[in-house]
Amino acid sequence: MADPAGGPISSSTDPSRDPARDVTRLLREAASGDQSSHAALLSRVYDQLHAIAAARMRSERVDHTLQATALVHEAYARLVGDVRLGQVDRAGFFAVAAQAMQRILVEHARARGRVKRGGGMGEAAARRKIPLDVVDLAAEDDPEQILALDDLVRRLGEYDASAAAVVRLRFYAGLSVEQTAEALGISERTVKREWAFARAWLAGQIEREGLDADGA
Amino acid sequence: MPTEHDRTRYSRVKALFLEAADLPGSAQVALVQRARAEDARLGDELASMLAIAAEDQARGAIDATPRPLPTPTGAAGEGTRGAAGASVDGLRPGMMLGPYVLREPLGEGGFGSVWIAEQASPVRRDVALKVLRTGLDSRAVMARFAGEARALAMMEHPGIARVFDAGVATLDADRGVSLPYFAMELVRGGGVGQAITTYARTRGLSIEARLGLVLQACRAVQHAHTKGIIHRDIKPSNLLVSEQDGTPTVKVIDFGIAKALHAEAAGASVVERTLSIERGVLLGTPAYMSPEQAGGGGGGRE
Numbered sequence: 137m138a139d140p141a142g143g144p145i146s147s148s149t150d151p152s153r154d155p156a157r158d159v160t161r162l163l164r165e166a167a168s169g170d171q172s173s174h175a176a177l178l179s180r181v182y183d184q185l186h187a188i189a190a191a192r193m194r195s196e197r198v199d200h201t202l203q204a205t206a207l208v209h210e211a212y213a214r215l216v217g218d219v220r221l222g223q224v225d226r227a228g229f230f231a232v233a234a235q236a237m238q239r240i241l242v243e244h245a246r247a248r249g250r251v252k253r254g255g256g257m258g259e260a261a262a263r264r265k266i267p268l269d270v271v272d273l274a275a276e277d278d279p280e281q282i283l284a285l286d287d288l289v290r291r292l293g294e295y296d297a298s299a300a301a302v303v304r305l306r307f308y309a310g311l312s313v314e315q316t317a318e319a320l321g322i323s324e325r326t327v328k329r330e331w332a333f334a335r336a337w338l339a340g341q342i343e344r345e346g347l348d349a350d351g352a
Numbered sequence: 353m354p355t356e357h358d359r360t361r362y363s364r365v366k367a368l369f370l371e372a373a374d375l376p377g378s379a380q381v382a383l384v385q386r387a388r389a390e391d392a393r394l395g396d397e398l399a400s401m402l403a404i405a406a407e408d409q410a411r412g413a414i415d416a417t418p419r420p421l422p423t424p425t426g427a428a429g430e431g432t433r434g435a436a437g438a439s440v441d442g443l444r445p446g447m448m449l450g451p452y453v454l455r456e457p458l459g460e461g462g463f464g465s466v467w468i469a470e471q472a473s474p475v476r477r478d479v480a481l482k483v484l485r486t487g488l489d490s491r492a493v494m495a496r497f498a499g500e501a502r503a504l505a506m507m508e509h510p511g512i513a514r515v516f517d518a519g520v521a522t523l524d525a526d527r528g529v530s531l532p533y534f535a536m537e538l539v540r541g542g543g544v545g546q547a548i549t550t551y552a553r554t555r556g557l558s559i560e561a562r563l564g565l566v567l568q569a570c571r572a573v574q575h576a577h578t579k580g581i582i583h584r585d586i587k588p589s590n591l592l593v594s595e596q597d598g599t600p601t602v603k604v605i606d607f608g609i610a611k612a613l614h615a616e617a618a619g620a621s622v623v624e625r626t627l628s629i630e631r632g633v634l635l636g637t638p639a640y641m642s643p644e645q646a647g648g649g650g651g652g653r654e
Contacts, residue, residue, distance in 0.1 A: 206446070294354055295362045313415055332414050333369050336401035343400070 159215045163225045166232075174232070181229075182236040184211045189240060204241070205310025208233045227319035231301075234309035238286060241308070245282035288338050298322075302330040303338070361394070368398050373405070443467070443483060449521035449533050452481050464531075468538060471516075479516060479535040482609065504607060506579050511572025513537040513592070513605040539603045545592030548602060561600075565593060568602040576607060583607055 159180065165173035188210050211233060221229065289307070293300035298320075305311045305319055313331070317324040354362070368387055372380045380402060388395025408414055443465065447454045452469040458480065459466050469481035504515050517535040539545035546554070548569065552562050569591050573583060583590070583604065590606050 206448075291354075295359060296366070299366075328414055329370055329373060332373060332405045332408060333366055333401075335408055335414075336369065336404040337365075339404045340397060340401050 157219070159229070160219060160221065160225060163221070163228045167224060167228050178232050178236055181211060181215065181232050182239060184215055185233070185236050185240055188214075189244075204237050204308055208237055208309045223318055227321070230305060230309045230311060230315070230319050234304040234307075237308040238289075238304065241282050242286050245280070245286075284342075285338075288341055291341070292334060292337065296334075299330045299334040299337075302327055303334045306331060364394065365397060365401070368394075369401055369405075372398070372402055443531075449481065449483065449531060450519045452479065452533070452535060454481065469535070471535065478538050480513075480538045480605070482534045482536065482606075484532045484534075504581065507576055507581060507607065509572055509575040511568055511602055511604060512576060512607055513539055513603045515607065515609070534609055536605060537603075539592045539594050539605065545594040545603060547588045548591040548593055549588040551593040551600065565591075565600060565602050569604060572602065572604045576604075581607065585609070 159177065162173045162177040162180070166177050185207050188207050192207075208230070212229065216229065285307075289300060289303055292303060301320055302316055305316045311319060313324050313327050316331075317327045320327070368383065372383050375383060384395055384399045384402070386395075387398050405414075443449075443454060443457075445454050445456055449469070451473055452471050455468045455470055455478075457465055457467050464482065464484040467481045467483065469479055471477050471479050507514075514537040515534060516537070518533065520532045522531075548565055551557075552565065555561075557565075569586075573586065576583065583606070585606060586604070590604060592603050592605055593600050594603065595601070
């Protein structure tokens, strides 16, 4: 399976005393094509999401579900705080957050998949259970689903970068139609059309192939 | 990586799908037929995708914000679950209890608070979530509820709101705050169902109409009694009226909850019962309680 984040992520930047300013700077640099700033930003967002998720996992022991949307927005609050970001910077943040969130979900799924292996799920169960709304870190969810979905979204991206971008922001960052439109600089109508199409395409793939979690 | 053939096919499917999305139903059928004439498999794929999209559209999945967003906690400190927003018992919209996301408070009662909450899985639906105040022994409550749940599942009556689920959510592991909750059918009628007395008063109902509502409630309770289930806390706020096609319909809520909450109701010893009453935890609502129930009797259906 392709690595959505493109390589191992490690914490390479020290949180400065003014994290919001630092994040803003990284966003600007990343937007102007600076790869190392993009990597630093990704690692910063990833670390923050990871910390929030871990804290919540500890405190909501029973029957917990971690909502990707909530995590991403909490990370935003912590990293950006009250600083008012321009549209382009916000868009950049959410794109990176979606990428980091996808990465976390996949790692979480892999880790749990190692714990409870075996027992491939039936085709019908897979079809029923793959959530095509927002991906959560749910205790009951089969890790295979998250991996399968990750693979499908990656595959969609090979055909159609714009549809995949909409899907990532909606799935993994939990953005609304309006926010997605703003983040991608396209109209809300286009977001809806791409989203409707992508959902139907993904659902169709799941139906046609059953669960294909190995990315074969 | 996809082959050139795959890419062409993908583009064709997408173009047809987007074209169909702008068309009314009958024209979509014609488009699918054209696609089938071009390539049978292509037409089938298009038809099934359009069916999925129609379903998505019908449940509002396309426009919907994925979930209500919680208010960001702001500070970079650890676990700042502050008292922002409409906070009831330290709970606020956006918080998650088990698989439920709290949306808005419906009310507060002696046991805790009731919320409109959204359930994400296994089915996506809105429920009324009754969250009990801490201090009750959640383990014991849940054990009793598990016993009740089987009996409650047997009740299928339009006049009885269903109890779906019960669980315990841990909010703050360090302080060991655990909140038992019950998920129940959300009674709607325009907005949320009104207590039977409020409904009768605001509509200025005639005596006849009021008796009609009471009769409905009696039928529902009768149904439960034939299954051997006793409510133990019948009162106006547990008899909700919603309007279905303009006709007022009564639903009895909280069936089995009073019993699950109180060991003495489930047939614990007289000593425990006395202790409970001494602690001021009296089963039911005194003003609407039957004399034998208030007197510490079994609370039978006679």
